[in-house]
Structure formats: structure tokens, C-alpha cells
Amino acid sequence: MIVCKWYAVCPLRRHERQGKIDMRWSKQYCKSSGGWMRCRRYKLETQGVAHPDNMLPDGSIDETLA
Ligand code: SF4
Structure with a gap:
């Protein structure tokens, strides 16, 4: 299996x-x-842009996540 x-x-x-x-x-x-190509986290990581640990792949923020 190919993963991110x-x-x-x-x-x-x-x-x-x-x-x-x-x-x-x-x-x-x-x-x-290829699903990771749609991932917001993946894109930001590739661009070297900081993003929070509670950001989900679709770019939404889940405030319940530490
Ligand atoms: S959330 Fe995005 S960056 Fe993290 S492993 Fe999954 S596809 Fe890769």
C-alpha cells in the first residue's frame, strides 16, 4: 500500500x-x-507553512483535539 x-x-x-x-x-x-495530494496538511507541509496539530485533512480545525 502506498501511503503519504x-x-x-x-x-x-x-x-x-x-x-x-x-x-x-x-x-x-x-x-x-494520491489522496494526500488533496490534503490541506500535506500542501501546507510541502510549502513549509506552519499549521496546527488539530487541523484535519480538509483544512478544518477540530478544537476538541489537543
Ligand atoms: S493528514 Fe495529510 S499530511 Fe498527514 S498523513 Fe494524512 S495525508 Fe499526509
Whole structure:
């Protein structure tokens, strides 16, 4: 399976381990062939633009995430 190159270090893994986010994010973006190209986090990382750990792949902010 081809996954996003930042899969292992992405804060979403921590949120998943803590059961705070649905696995659909990973399926639709992180583990989706080319899906990460649509990810807001991926784009910002590529551009070297800082972004918060509680930003989801669609660019929305989940205030419940630490
Ligand atoms: S959230 Fe985005 S940057 Fe993080 S692993 Fe998934 S696709 Fe990559």
C-alpha cells in the first residue's frame, strides 16, 4: 500500500491512537492512492507553512483535539 510520505509522523496518528478522530480521514487521505495530494496538511507541509496539530485533512480545525 502506498501511503503519504508523512504518514508515520503526522499528528493524525496520535489522534487516531487516542480514539479522537474517525479512521475515515486516514482512508480518504493518508492511505488513499494520491489522496494526500488533496490534503490541506500535506500542501501546507510541502510549502513549509506552519499549521496546527488539530487541523484535519480538509483544512478544518477540530478544537476538541489537543
Ligand atoms: S493528514 Fe495529510 S499530511 Fe498527514 S498523513 Fe494524512 S495525508 Fe499526509
